[in-house]
Amino acid sequence: MNLDELKQLLQLLDEREIAEFELEEDNLKVRVRKAARAPVVPATAAPPPVAASIPAPIAAGEASPLAPAPAPAAPPPTSEAAGLEVVKSPIVGTFYRTPDPNSPPFVEVGDRIKPGQVLCIIEAMKLMNEIEAETAGEVVKIHKEHGQPVQYGEPLFSIRP
Amino acid sequence: MFKKILIANRGEIALRVIWACKELDVRTVAVYSEADRHSLHVRFADQAVCIGPPRSLESYLNIPAIISAAEVTGADAIHPGYGFLSESGYLAEICEACKIKFIGPGPQSIRMMGDKSRAKKAMQRAGVPVIPGSPGVVEDEEKAERTAREIGFPAILKASAGGGGRGMRIVREAGEVKSAFKAAQVEAQAAFGVPDVYIEKYVEAPRHVEIQVMADSKGNIVHLGERECSIQRRHQKLIEEAPSPVMTDKLRRRMGRTAVEAAAAVQYVNAGTIEFLLDAQGNYYFMEMNTRIQVEHGVTELVTGRDLVKEQILVAAGESLSFAQKDIAWTGHAIECRINAEDPVSFTPSPGTIRSFNVPGGPGVRVDTAAHEGAEISPYYDSMIAKLMVHGRDREEATARMKRCLDVMVVEGIKTTIPMHRRILDDPDFRAGRLSTKFMDRFQAPKRGS
Numbered sequence: 083m084n085l086d087e088l089k090q091l092l093q094l095l096d097e098r099e100i101a102e103f104e105l106e107e108d109n110l111k112v113r114v115r116k117a118a119r120a121p122v123v124p125a126t127a128a129p130p131p132v133a134a135s136i137p138a139p140i141a142a143g144e145a146s147p148l149a150p151a152p153a154p155a156a157p158p159p160t161s162e163a164a165g166l167e168v169v170k171s172p173i174v175g176t177f178y179r180t181p182d183p184n185s186p187p188f189v190e191v192g193d194r195i196k197p198g199q200v201l202c203i204i205e206a207m208k209l210m211n212e213i214e215a216e217t218a219g220e221v222v223k224i225h226k227e228h229g230q231p232v233q234y235g236e237p238l239f240s241i242r243p
Numbered sequence: 244m245f246k247k248i249l250i251a252n253r254g255e256i257a258l259r260v261i262w263a264c265k266e267l268d269v270r271t272v273a274v275y276s277e278a279d280r281h282s283l284h285v286r287f288a289d290q291a292v293c294i295g296p297p298r299s300l301e302s303y304l305n306i307p308a309i310i311s312a313a314e315v316t317g318a319d320a321i322h323p324g325y326g327f328l329s330e331s332g333y334l335a336e337i338c339e340a341c342k343i344k345f346i347g348p349g350p351q352s353i354r355m356m357g358d359k360s361r362a363k364k365a366m367q368r369a370g371v372p373v374i375p376g377s378p379g380v381v382e383d384e385e386k387a388e389r390t391a392r393e394i395g396f397p398a399i400l401k402a403s404a405g406g407g408g409r410g411m412r413i414v415r416e417a418g419e420v421k422s423a424f425k426a427a428q429v430e431a432q433a434a435f436g437v438p439d440v441y442i443e444k445y446v447e448a449p450r451h452v453e454i455q456v457m458a459d460s461k462g463n464i465v466h467l468g469e470r471e472c473s474i475q476r477r478h479q480k481l482i483e484e485a486p487s488p489v490m491t492d493k494l495r496r497r498m499g500r501t502a503v504e505a506a507a508a509v510q511y512v513n514a515g516t517i518e519f520l521l522d523a524q525g526n527y528y529f530m531e532m533n534t535r536i537q538v539e540h541g542v543t544e545l546v547t548g549r550d551l552v553k554e555q556i557l558v559a560a561g562e563s564l565s566f567a568q569k570d571i572a573w574t575g576h577a578i579e580c581r582i583n584a585e586d587p588v589s590f591t592p593s594p595g596t597i598r599s600f601n602v603p604g605g606p607g608v609r610v611d612t613a614a615h616e617g618a619e620i621s622p623y624y625d626s627m628i629a630k631l632m633v634h635g636r637d638r639e640e641a642t643a644r645m646k647r648c649l650d651v652m653v654v655e656g657i658k659t660t661i662p663m664h665r666r667i668l669d670d671p672d673f674r675a676g677r678l679s680t681k682f683m684d685r686f687q688a689p690k691r692g693s
Contacts, residue, residue: 174294174311206311207341231315233293234308235277 088112104223167217169239171232175206179228187228189239193221201239204232219243244560245269245320245344249313250284251334252324253303254613255630256538257284260322263552272316274309276302278621283613290316297623303327306334313343320344320559322552326625329535330357346559347513348534355509356532360403360441366529369508371501374520374528376443384421387442391420394444400424402431403439408478410434413445446528448679449520451475452487453533454502455543456515457554459564464506466499467543467551468573470516473678474667476590481660481683482667483539484578485546488638488676489521498527505532514540514555538581538630541611545577545634575634576641580649580664582612582629584620587663594622598656603648607634607641620657628659638676642668 095103095114103114171177179187179202188200195201200212201221219241226238249272250260257273261284264271273288278297285291292312295302302308304327313321321343323329329347332354338345347353356362360379367373377390380403391398391414400423402410410431412423424440432438451472458464471487472480486495502517509532516537518530540551554565584593597618602610612629614620620628631648635641649665667673670686 174292174308174315176315207307207314231292233312234295234302235293 102222165242166222167219167241167243168237169201169213169215169241171204171234171236171238172213173204173206173211174233175204175211175231177226177228177230177232177238178203178205178210179224189221189224191221191224195219195221195241213238215239215241217241217243245556247272247289247316247318248320248322248346248556249274249309249316249318249343250288250322250324251303251309251328252322252326253279253282253284253624255611255627256324256326256536257282258287258613259552259611260324261287263550263556266550267553267556269556272312272318274303274312276623278619278623281619283615292316297621299327299623303624306331306337309334310337310341310343314341318343320346320556322346322556323535325535325538330533332357344559346555348511348515352509352511353534356534358403359401359531360439362532363529365509366505369504371505371508371529372527374443374446374530377441380439380441381424384424387424387440388417388420390442392417394442397445397447399443399445400427400440401443402427402435402437403441404431404435404437410440446520446522448681449473449522450487450489450679451480451518451530452490452498452521452527453516453518454498455537455540455551456502456506456511456517457551457558457564458506458511458513458515459558460512460561461563462507463564463567464503464511465564465566465568465571466502467547467549467571468495469498470539470542471678472539473680474673474682475680476683476687480539480581482578482580482664483542484576484638484641485542486573486576487521488678494525501527501529505529513558514551538627539579541609541630541632542577542579545609545632546573546575547571548574575636576638577632577634578641578645579630579632580645581627581660582631582652582654582664583626583660584628584657585626585660586658587660590660592622592626593658594620594626595657596620597628597654599653600655601651601653602629603631603651607644608632608648609634614654628654628657631664642674 105112188202189195195215196218197215199215201215202213203210204213221239222242223240226232247270248264250257251274261271271288273284273291274294275282275285275291276295276297294308294312295305321338328334330353332350335345335350335353355365363373375394381387381390397413397415400412410427412427414420414423427440428438431440452469453472454469455467456464469487469490470483470485472483474482505517506515514536516533519527520530521527536552536555544551585591586593597614597616600614600616609632610629614628633641633644633648635644646668649661652661
């Protein structure tokens with residue numbers, strides 16, 4: 083993203099009156115949070131994406147050659163703002179965003195959801211478990227990728243009620 | 244050999260399995276509840292998966308979560324440790340169905356030996372001496388009284404589905420039987436959900452002497468000698484030692500042979516322990532078989548120089564036993580004290596954070612523990628925090644060594660049973676090796692006179 087593109091992005095956010103915005107791509111991470119009128123843009127060249135804040139790394143299928151990082155005291159610190167509901171995995175399994183390989187994902191970032199709406203499937207022991215939303219709101223962040231293993235208590239979705 | 248073993252347990256035994264895996268160059272997966280997020284077994288395993296909230300039922304006893312964790316990490320074997328699911332025929336069966344190797348015997352052996360009356364019958368058929376008793380569950384109080392008269396007094400009524408002293412009544416004469424039977428049934432129903440009660444001859448003040456066996460999948464079965472575990476409180480062992488102070492070479496050969504026959508009779512594979520009651524005349528009777536690695540396995544490791552957990556893994560991977568009976572020799576004397584987070588007098592559990600922790604070292608000392616400074620001893624799991632073991636050239640040296648270890652072991656921030664162990668080690672009956680399952684009753688009885 084070059085400077086022009088960034089300017090366009092900011093203009094777009096302003097027009098749409100979006101209060102908070104986060105974008106990650108390649109070596110760039112942009113987070114915008116509106117305070118008063120002028121948005122503050124900390125645009126940093128982020129290091130290559132690393133799953134740094136997960137307490138207990140699960141390398142799907144492969145053993146990590148490194149010793150696991152000492153587990154932090156609280157659930158993984160994310161860059162979530164206050165006021166967001168975090169949907170956490172109730173079981174151990176594999177996270178799927180789609181009902182089957184040929185269908186689109188249940189939800190995307192920006193979608194408005196209702197209580198009872200299926201957000202994802204977690205497969206455990208060949209059983210597909212549908213994970214439903216408990217609150218209404220907007221999907222702000224999806225924490226895991228399609229096909230990744232998840233453990234008990236791991237954040238899956240951040241919802242703004 | 245396995246690529247990756249998931250350890251379905253926590254605490255010191257999870258670490259113990261990790262040690263064996265590291266030495267065998269096998270990757271490990273730890274599973275943990277939210278209460279154990281900072282545990283050492285989580286830290287030292289190659290991978291770790293959170294499987295549930297603190298309650299055991301939702302975590303360490305949660306079979307779907309454990310199997311799912313094995314699937315997502317690609318573990319090809321599960322070691323169940325002791326306690327928790329280690330004697331769950333159901334877990335063993337599901338592992339078989341999911342093509343994950345359960346490191347232990349097969350589900351049939353687990354189920355047979357887990358049912359006390361079935362186990363006893365199987366042993367009788369195999370010619371293993373058993374305590375005279377009712378053929379099975381006693382139907383009613385009339386039968387109970389008749390059976391007790393046949394067996395002879397004193398007799399004991401026991402719950403078929405459980406142990407730990409519940410659903411048990413001792414009767415010393417015929418007139419006591421009917422009411423004791425009804426009371427035992429009620430207690431058994433409440434404790435285990437099943438009112439089944441059977442009757443046995445009651446052996447007064449016996450010694451609890453158990454024999455360690457190890458079997459491979461090719462029919463080789465070896466015994467590794469005995470452990471004396473008579474010092475128990477409410478059927479929970481406190482101190483174990485090997486050899487037993489009253490064991491002779493001849494008795495060990497006989498008991499060892501019996502234990503091997505018992506294992507063979509049920510086509511047993513992997514590590515197991517046959518528990519016997521040994522009376523003052525040198526008669527021994529089968530009590531039960533534990534189809535898992537036990538807490539006190541380290542005592543046998545110290546006197547035989549063998550690594551039982553490694554052997555479990557090798558056997559489960561299909562290898563033959565790495566030793567034959569003639570290769571097993573016993574050297575010196577080993578004692579273990581189970582250090583619990585409990586008040587040393589009242590035994591009230593003492594959970595909390597360990598502020599200061601120092602384990603003894605020096606010659607002949609082995610400490611198996613997952614505790615450390617800053618460790619949170621939570622109320623969700625059992626209270627054992629360390630296994631303090633010593634080895635010496637004889638019982639006297641081992642006793643002196645254990646005493647000095649107890650004197651210098653530091654655990655501050657919680658109460659522990661270290662002072663209790665220290666007093667036991669000074670007890671004249673202990674020093675003389677005069678042990679029986681009545682030891683703790685006598686030891687704890689209020690002193691008469693001065």
